[in-house]
Amino acid sequence: MSKRERETIEEPDVQQLQPEAGAKIPTEGIGSESVEAHALVERIQRLQAEFENYKKRVSREASEREDRVVNQFLLDILPLYDGFQLAFENYNRDQDAEALVSGAERIFAQFEEIFTGKAVARIEAIGEPFDPAFHEALLSLASEQKKNTVIEEFSPGYVRNGRTLRPSKVAVSQGPSQAKEDGQ
Amino acid sequence: MKEKIIGIDLGTTNSCVAVLEGGKPEIINNAEGERVTPSVVAFTADGERLVGRLARRQAITNPTNTIASIKRKMGTDHRIEISTDGKAETYTPEQISAMILQKMKEDAEAHLGGKINKAVITVPAYFNDSQRQATKDAGKIAGLEVMRIINEPTAASLAYGLDKEHEQTILVYDLGGGTFDVSVLEIGDGVFDVLSTDGDTQLGGDDFDQRIIDWLADEFRKDSGIDLTNDPSAMQRLKDAAESAKKELSSRMETTINLPYVTADASGPKHLEKKLSRAKFEGMIDDLLQRTIQTVDAALREAKKTSDDIDQVVLVGGSTRIPKVQELISSRAPGKINREINPDEVVAGGAAIQAGVLAGEVDEIVLLDVTPLTLSIETLGSVATPLIERNTTVPTEKTKTFTTAEDSQPAVEIHVVQGERKMAADNKSLGKFQLTGIPPAPRGIPQIDVTFNIDADGILHVTAKDKATSKTASITIQDSSHLDDGEIERMRQEAEEHAEEDKKRSELAEVRNQADQLVYAAEKALSDLGEKVDGAKRSEIEDQIRRLREKLDANADAAELRLGIEELSKTSQEVAQQAYQQAQGAEGGSAPEADTAPSDEGEDDGEYIDAEYDEK
Numbered sequence: 061m062s063k064r065e066r067e068t069i070e071e072p073d074v075q076q077l078q079p080e081a082g083a084k085i086p087t088e089g090i091g092s093e094s095v096e097a098h099a100l101v102e103r104i105q106r107l108q109a110e111f112e113n114y115k116k117r118v119s120r121e122a123s124e125r126e127d128r129v130v131n132q133f134l135l136d137i138l139p140l141y142d143g144f145q146l147a148f149e150n151y152n153r154d155q156d157a158e159a160l161v162s163g164a165e166r167i168f169a170q171f172e173e174i175f176t177g178k179a180v181a182r183i184e185a186i187g188e189p190f191d192p193a194f195h196e197a198l199l200s201l202a203s204e205q206k207k208n209t210v211i212e213e214f215s216p217g218y219v220r221n222g223r224t225l226r227p228s229k230v231a232v233s234q235g236p237s238q239a240k241e242d243g244q
Numbered sequence: 245m246k247e248k249i250i251g252i253d254l255g256t257t258n259s260c261v262a263v264l265e266g267g268k269p270e271i272i273n274n275a276e277g278e279r280v281t282p283s284v285v286a287f288t289a290d291g292e293r294l295v296g297r298l299a300r301r302q303a304i305t306n307p308t309n310t311i312a313s314i315k316r317k318m319g320t321d322h323r324i325e326i327s328t329d330g331k332a333e334t335y336t337p338e339q340i341s342a343m344i345l346q347k348m349k350e351d352a353e354a355h356l357g358g359k360i361n362k363a364v365i366t367v368p369a370y371f372n373d374s375q376r377q378a379t380k381d382a383g384k385i386a387g388l389e390v391m392r393i394i395n396e397p398t399a400a401s402l403a404y405g406l407d408k409e410h411e412q413t414i415l416v417y418d419l420g421g422g423t424f425d426v427s428v429l430e431i432g433d434g435v436f437d438v439l440s441t442d443g444d445t446q447l448g449g450d451d452f453d454q455r456i457i458d459w460l461a462d463e464f465r466k467d468s469g470i471d472l473t474n475d476p477s478a479m480q481r482l483k484d485a486a487e488s489a490k491k492e493l494s495s496r497m498e499t500t501i502n503l504p505y506v507t508a509d510a511s512g513p514k515h516l517e518k519k520l521s522r523a524k525f526e527g528m529i530d531d532l533l534q535r536t537i538q539t540v541d542a543a544l545r546e547a548k549k550t551s552d553d554i555d556q557v558v559l560v561g562g563s564t565r566i567p568k569v570q571e572l573i574s575s576r577a578p579g580k581i582n583r584e585i586n587p588d589e590v591v592a593g594g595a596a597i598q599a600g601v602l603a604g605e606v607d608e609i610v611l612l613d614v615t616p617l618t619l620s621i622e623t624l625g626s627v628a629t630p631l632i633e634r635n636t637t638v639p640t641e642k643t644k645t646f647t648t649a650e651d652s653q654p655a656v657e658i659h660v661v662q663g664e665r666k667m668a669a670d671n672k673s674l675g676k677f678q679l680t681g682i683p684p685a686p687r688g689i690p691q692i693d694v695t696f697n698i699d700a701d702g703i704l705h706v707t708a709k710d711k712a713t714s715k716t717a718s719i720t721i722q723d724s725s726h727l728d729d730g731e732i733e734r735m736r737q738e739a740e741e742h743a744e745e746d747k748k749r750s751e752l753a754e755v756r757n758q759a760d761q762l763v764y765a766a767e768k769a770l771s772d773l774g775e776k777v778d779g780a781k782r783s784e785i786e787d788q789i790r791r792l793r794e795k796l797d798a799n800a801d802a803a804e805l806r807l808g809i810e811e812l813s814k815t816s817q818e819v820a821q822q823a824y825q826q827a828q829g830a831e832g833g834s835a836p837e838a839d840t841a842p843s844d845e846g847e848d849d850g851e852y853i854d855a856e857y858d859e860k
Contacts, residue, residue, distance in 0.1 A: 102639070102699075102700070105612065105639050105700045106639050106640075106641075108266075108612060108637075109612050109637040109638055109639050109640050109700075110640070111266060112266065112612060112614075112637035113636055113637050113640065115266065116635065116636075116637070190302065190305060192294060192298040192299070192301040192302040193298060195301065196301040197301065197302055197303070197304040197305040198304065198476045198477065198480050199304065199476045200304050200305045200307075207289075208289065208305065214476070214477030214480065215477065215480075215481070223277070227301060229477065229480055231476070232304075232305040234305075
């Protein structure tokens with residue numbers, strides 16, 4: 061095997077730094093100031109690279125964390141899945157309709173328990189003034205109710221920690237005056 | 245710190261804002277926590293102004309005072325009449341657009357924690373002077389100095405850094421929520437030249453959703469006789485389900501649309517359950533997709549280019565996630581398809597890059613290189629042990645501590661390799677050197693720090709240092725990061741193709757190392773314990789050692805080696821235990837150590853790996 065590897069003894073890096081375009085710094089007889097400047101540029105580059113690598117690590121960790129959060133939530137709801145599976149396994153079409161319903165009710169109660177634990181709250185809709193922060197209007201209907209009142213809820217909405225998870229899908233009153241007009 | 249300039253993609257259906265942070269565009273979340281903001285403005289009865297998601301949610305209750313798609317009216321004399329509580333007011337398209345821009349500005353300010361006064365805004369390539377001027381004016385009304393108006397396809401190309409490459413022809417295919425644009429560009433010396441544009445202002449992802457909705461309603465009517473189209477609640481559920489089915493079919497071959505209790509009749513509740521395959525969905529939208537391809541052809545003709553002239557294809561807009569879209573485009577324009585950046589955000593990202601250039605930020609920050617491939621050294625069993633992972637930004641430095649594989653090993657060889665394969669021989673060899681003069685010591689005892697230091701120019705300095713003697717040796721490798729793209733791609737692909745087989749080989753190497761270590765430890769134990777081991781046990785162990793050695797020499801597979809390891813480690817444990825008991829029973833003195841494990845005080849990762857010593 062060849063023993064003639066390119067072998068060098070460690071040496072200071074200063075000479076290998078490329079000056080920025082346009083700023084031709086003489087490499088011979090450089091004063092202590094430019095040596096210092098070179099060292100600073102190198103330090104900044106190292107810091108910048110370290111920051112880039114840090115960002116990469118953080119984003120990798122964030123996606124790992126996201127994965128863990130999803131896993132944790134799945135663990136929370138797996139008992140519900142188990143519950144339904146047991147319910148269907150034990151269900152006999154001819155006899156157990158009532159038992160199935162009461163089983164389903166328990167599973168649902170379990171579900172509500174999880175939601176409460178996670179601070180999920182249902183959005184009040186019917187009879188409330190329409191608020192796009194919480195409600196999404198699917199329909200606008202003439203009615204005797206005050207204008208801009210939610211008169212029907214098609215599907216419920218939920219909030220968590222002050223943020224709307226999903227708005228309620230609602231119908232909103234156009235108010236009585238319009239109702240009269242429409243009636244004509 | 246220089247003043248930040250934001251980049252805004254002011255879209256027909258959605259808008260998006262980004263800023264350059266540390267040389268890379270970052271999308272800014274809006275106040276609602278979303279990355280894109282619907283381009284919708286509303287004036288409510290109580291005089292409140294809503295922009296974005298909230299404006300969209302209330303649109304149906306307030307149709308006359310909710311404005312969507314104002315972009316279509318830019319640069320025209322169109323006026324928007326708003327009457328709230330009897331008060332009538334007239335707005336220009338610029339004023340309405342300004343309200344969207346103002347929200348983007350405020351959200352950016354909240355995110356960045358400071359005033360934002362300047363922006364780069366994108367417009368479609370086909371916008372004429374008055375439309376561009378109107379966009380600029382909208383910015384001014386919003387309190388933004390518009391530093392530059394740039395074309396959306398140009399911004400998308402910037403986001404992919406295509407301006408930095410050689411002169412080339414680019415096709416930008418932009419299929420958004422409600423509009424479709426094709427542009428053919430030529431880039432050279434950082435100058436973007438729009439050769440042609442074409443499109444369809446009324447075609448987009450919403451049309452694909454509608455096809456699924458129609459199909460679902462139709463199927464449901466066939467199955468149950470009930471018409472869902474008059475039921476707003478059911479239709480809303482169909483719409484949501486159609487959109488998520490469409491998205492799912494971009495990654496799966498089939499999805500199930502399941503809407504329990506979608507409606508009810510005299511016979512009871514009705515459920516909707518339909519399987520939709522990707523092929524079926526593609527069939528549904530085929531005519532729409534063919535139309536986009538005809539538009540591509542028309543744009544190419546107008547640019548006087550053929551599909552062979554296209555070097556790069558850039559995909560913009562959420563609907564380009566549909567695999568069929570990508571397939572059709574690559575059949576028509578076989579250039580390299582760029583789709584790594586989120587197609588909903590790529591235009592805003594490009595605008596932020598342009599903004600960064602104007603702010604002088606890009607000049608200021610020298611863009612740093614990354615290592616295209618992993619840099620490793622070869623360790624015992626020819627395994628490539630990584631020091632610097634691929635995609636690490638340079639300059640950077642990493643140190644790991646290694647040790648010897650043989651007793652009294654006088655030198656270690658440091659073999660530097662580059663690539664993603666697990667075995668050193670499969671990677672590219674960059675250089676080798678030896679660190680000699682290691683004082684005689686049992687294997688596993690010497691500590692040799694190996695440091696990889698890559699400077700900003702991509703030059704790799706590898707240094708090995710024996711901690712005991714402080715003796716060092718090093719090598720400088722000039723071209724560790726300047727491989728050509730083809731070579732990098734080839735090496736990555738090879739690594740992927742061989743992943744399975746490489747894993748097996750590196751596992752085998754690991755088991756071999758383990759076997760080798762165990763043989764060494766067992767022999768050492770026998771000699772240390774001397775007469776404390778009775779004759780029968782001694783010959784049993786010696787026998788097992790010999791067998792395991794033979795297996796190693798005969799290149800036995802991992803399973804067989806594991807069997808040998810298991811039997812030998814069991815017997816050696818018995819022996820060690822016996823010796824301890826004897827020692828305690830006899831004199832209560834200290835027992836000799838049966839197995840000296842290498843101390844575990846690595847500096848960097850606390851990791852010890854035997855550096856291979858080539859004995860030839």
